[in-house]
Amino acid sequence: MAEGEGEAGVSAMPLPPMQFVSQYTTENVSRGLAPPPPPPITDQYSMFGSDYQVDDQIIRPLESQGIRRLHPDKFDHKLELKKLNHSILVNFLDLLDILIKSPNTPRREEKIDDLNLLFIHMHHLINEYRPHQARETLRVMMEVQKRQRLETADRFQQHLDRVIDMLKQCVQSMPEDIGGASDSEDIKPDLEELNRQAGISQSKRDEDYGKDRLMCSIWTTSSQDEYSKLPTSNTTRSLSDFVDLYHSLHRPYCRQRNYE
Known part of the structure; x- marks a missing residue:
């Protein structure tokens, strides 16, 4: 049992990350219960x-x-x-020759060590090109972004030129004597269309029709002479002016609705 626990404690692969993910839930983060990040390494680490x-x-x-x-x-x-490439090829052929003739001699291990050293040097020289590769990759990426932005700007400019040309053509095609409508009937709104757009039902319109007709009949049958018999004062004069104003505004409305 102890041997099994020792083998389980040493693993070539890292532990599953769920043991860390479960600690950083939304609830734990909102309550401040999530573990803080590890402190930064300042001296030595193993990888x-x-x-x-x-x-x-x-x-x-x-x-x-x-x-x-x-x-x-x-x-x-x-x-x-x-x-290095040539040396690796030559040493590999030498290793094959040793394996054929005397595979158990110490020269086999020496040749393997030589090949290992040559491969280490080749990888080291290749890694020394990594900073240059990173700079070139960044340069190419920025050039691609620059080209894409220039192409986008050119397309925007082309669309802008087309819009300007279309606006110029529209302005040139407009008649010179354009203005207000000559006939006021052309711009008079349709009552049925306005009612339909406002969502007023037929029953509601009939009810309003009766009320409007009653009011029109009352005001049209009234005589303004009754108001002239009142004593002349600022109040009666204001009332008379209001009646005159109402008649001047409401009578055309009644005629438009065919109440008179």
Whole structure:
């Protein structure tokens, strides 16, 4: 049992992240119960079984990793990569020859170590191109974005020119004597259409029709002489003026509705 627990405690793969996700639910975050982020690493950390320092270079020198350097400090990457490729091919053929003739000799292990060292150097030289690759990738990405934005701006300009031309054509095609309608009947609104748009039902219109007709009949049969018999004062004069104003405004409305 103890042996099984020891094997379970050491795993090549990380633990499932659900044990962390379950702690950062919406409820825990809103209540402030979610665990805080881990403190930043300030000195040394381990990754994939190797120890690293925070201030280490992105591409560590071979000497700092305990690996013997095969090429000089100042060299041509292209030339050295070609040499390494050729050396790997030659050493691989030598290894095949050793495996055929004497597979159990120590030379087999030596040749494998040589191949391992050559591959490490090749990968190291390739990794030294990574910063240049990152810069080139960023440059290409920015050039693509610039080209896309210029093309978008050109399309906008083309559409703008077309809209301006269309507006100019519309202005030129407009008649010079355009103005208000000559006949007031042309712009008179249709009563039925207005009622339909307002959602007024037929029964409601009939009810309003009766009330309007009654009011029109009352005011049209009334005589203004009755108001002239009243004593002349500011109040009666204002009332008389109101009656005159109402008649002047309401009589055309009654005629329009065919109440008279």
